[in-house]
Amino acid sequence: MTSLDATNAGQLQHLLREYRERTPGSETAFRRALRVLPGGETRAVTTYPPYPVAIARGRGSRLIDVDGHEYLDLVNNYTSLIHGNAYPPVSAAVTAVLEDGLVFPSPHDRQLELAELLVGRVPSVERVRFTNSGTEASVLAARIAQRATGRSQLLMFDGGYHGSAPPLLAKDPAVIAVPYNDIDAVQVALTGEVAAVFAEPFLGAGGVVPAAPGFLHEVQELARSRGALFVLDEVQALRNGIGGEQGRLSLTPDLTILGKIIGGGLPIGAVGGRADLLLLTASTTRGHLMHSGTFNGHLAAAAAGAVTLHHLDATDIERLDRAGGFLAERIIQAATRAGLPMSVTRAGSILNVHFTSSAPTNAADVRAAAGPLLPALHLALLLQGVYTTPRGMISLSTVTSDEEVEAAAVAYENAFNRLNAR
Ligand SMILES: Cc1ncc(COP(=O)(O)O)c(C=O)c1O
Numbered sequence: 001m002t003s004l005d006a007t008n009a010g011q012l013q014h015l016l017r018e019y020r021e022r023t024p025g026s027e028t029a030f031r032r033a034l035r036v037l038p039g040g041e042t043r044a045v046t047t048y049p050p051y052p053v054a055i056a057r058g059r060g061s062r063l064i065d066v067d068g069h070e071y072l073d074l075v076n077n078y079t080s081l082i083h084g085n086a087y088p089p090v091s092a093a094v095t096a097v098l099e100d101g102l103v104f105p106s107p108h109d110r111q112l113e114l115a116e117l118l119v120g121r122v123p124s125v126e127r128v129r130f131t132n133s134g135t136e137a138s139v140l141a142a143r144i145a146q147r148a149t150g151r152s153q154l155l156m157f158d159g160g161y162h163g164s165a166p167p168l169l170a171k172d173p174a175v176i177a178v179p180y181n182d183i184d185a186v187q188v189a190l191t192g193e194v195a196a197v198f199a200e201p202f203l204g205a206g207g208v209v210p211a212a213p214g215f216l217h218e219v220q221e222l223a224r225s226r227g228a229l230f231v232l233d234e235v236q237a238l239r240n241g242i243g244g245e246q247g248r249l250s251l252t253p254d255l256t257i258l259g260k261i262i263g264g265g266l267p268i269g270a271v272g273g274r275a276d277l278l279l280l281t282a283s284t285t286r287g288h289l290m291h292s293g294t295f296n297g298h299l300a301a302a303a304a305g306a307v308t309l310h311h312l313d314a315t316d317i318e319r320l321d322r323a324g325g326f327l328a329e330r331i332i333q334a335a336t337r338a339g340l341p342m343s344v345t346r347a348g349s350i351l352n353v354h355f356t357s358s359a360p361t362n363a364a365d366v367r368a369a370a371g372p373l374l375p376a377l378h379l380a381l382l383l384q385g386v387y388t389t390p391r392g393m394i395s396l397s398t399v400t401s402d403e404e405v406e407a408a409a410v411a412y413e414n415a416f417n418r419l420n421a422r
Contacts, residue, residue: 011419012372015379016050022383025066029054044164045078045205048375048390053382058085060399063387071387072404072411074394079204079236079350080260082312084399089311090264093303103298111297114306118262118272121309122234122243124252125272129281130297134235134259135163137269138198140291141255142167144277145196145229147289155189155228156198159206159363162233162257168198180362181212183219190222196229196255197222201245201347204236207366208345208352208393216251229277235259235269240321240348242314261312264304267295316398320349323396323405327351330409338416340373349396353377373419380415 020027030051033040041047054066061084063071073085083090097110115128131137142154154167157180162168170177176194178185180203190197197219203209216232223230232253237245239261246253255273262268271278281291328344328351335342343359345352354360356369370391378390386408388394396405 009372011421012376012379015376015383015418018383019379020050022069023051023053023065023067026054027051029066045389045391048378053387060084060086061397061401061404069385071382071385072400072408074386074388074396074400074408076395076397077265078260078389078393079239079395080263081265082239082261082397083264083308084397087264087308087311087399089307090304093264093307094266094300097300097303100299102300103295108297108299108302110299110302110306114262114302114309117306117309118258118270122238122247122256122272124246124254124274125256126275127278128258128270128272129278129291130302131269131271132267132293132295132298133163134233134257134269135165136293137235137257137259137271138162138168138233139165140281141198141231141257141271142196143289143291144255144271144280145231147280148277149195149228151193151195151228153191153193154196154198155186155194157200157203157206157363159203159209159366160198160200160233161203161205162198162200162235179364180206180209181215182362183215183222186219186222190226190228192226194223194226194228196231198231198233198257200233200235201237201240201249201251202345202350203363203366204347204350205391205393206363207354207360207391208347208350209360209362209366210345210347212361216249220251220253229254231255231257233257236350237347238262239312239317239350241317242312245347261308262305263301264306264308266298266301266304268298268301268305312398317348320396320398323400323402324349324351327394327396327405327409331412334409334413335416337413338420340416340420351394353392353394376419377415380418381411384411384414386411 030040055063056066063073155176158177166172167174176189220230230253234244241248258270280289328346341357343354354369355373360366
């Protein structure tokens with residue numbers, strides 16, 4: 001154990017004690033949850049010891065917990081709330097749907113509007129099929145790829161996340177997982193059995209690890225040259241460009257997986273892509289790939305998603321990117337002043353802190369840098385009213401003000417000083 005680890009273990013105990021004293025209502029909520037939800041939660045990545053803050057409500061960039069504490073929201077429901085909490089245009093759109101009827105077993109203008117917006121914004125998306133989550137969209141994309149190619153294997157990246165259902169889990173027998181940013185490993189693994197390569201434009205849940213310049217182009221070309229599809233998962237990344245990261249990087253995936261912001265905060269997912277591939281799911285196609293779902297294209301999600309995208313233009317995206325860059329720099333400076341090793345990986349307005357001085361380039365690097373400092377930092381920020389994720393990821397929204405970004409930077413500085421106090 002280094003002296004820093006030892007210092008930190010002591011600090012963690014102090015932080016936990018303070019946290020418990022400050023959040024009795026959250027502890028009560030957790031005890032109640034334990035009686036009906038396994039582990040007291042229903043969403044694995046969102047929980048942390050000793051128990052998570054129980055949020056009562058959110059508005060704009062602010063959250064209020066059950067004890068009445070206010071937090072600056074730097075999570076935005078894991079990147080899905082691009083315009084923050086209870087965004088008035090989204091609330092108005094959903095209210096209108098509540099009055100007109102929530103969902104019908106028929107096509108509807110609201111679904112079409114969202115589909116047309118996606119086709120208009122993302123050039124590789126010629127047709128769209130809606131699901132209820134990014135997970136479901138990934139499953140559908142895998143089925144389309146397997147049907148289109150007659151092959152069964154799927155290649156993905158270690159630390160890649162395409163949802164929590166098979167086959168797109170690194171341990172699934174149909175999957176080969178190789179390190180991100182390692183084109184030689186892709187070369188070797190991409191045999192004639194592989195139906196598709198699934199990639200995120202940056203490892204999102206895996207630590208916000210950016211793709212090395214040219215890496216995704218090489219993956220796309222290799223996939224094509226070996227008769228496999230190139231599937232880009234833009235569930236998190238779409239927020240970084242009008243046409244997603246693929247627009248910024250001039251990629252032309254065969255299929256794109258979408259979710260999060262396209263539902264404006266309501267449950268949604270979608271597969272978009274080449275018309276010939278999407279047509280495999282059309283019930284008018286002979287021997288089609290059966291795909292249905294009671295809530296596919298739910299009108300509340302479609303309406304919320306459409307208004308969310310209408311309100312996200314290139315100027316908003318540039319501002320988010322600048323704010324993300326500013327915050328990343330300030331966090332690194334603060335950690336350096338406190339004598340802590342730190343790198344901040346970033347994809348536009350999504351950031352991840354890592355307690356290592358060299359930026360991770362794949363998931364193994366991220367795992368190696370994870371230690372007790374991350375949970376301690378998380379608690380030290382919560383105690384200052386700054387809501388972040390246990391894994392060190394934060395994401396900004398269009399309603400996070402410059403003053404709030406500055407306040408967040410100060411909170412990180414205070415937290416680092418506290419972690420390093422001797
Ligand atoms: C890149 C990526 N793909 C897919 C998913 C799964 O989406 P959902 O949580 O809507 O099932 C996520 C969720 O975090 C994600 O980040």
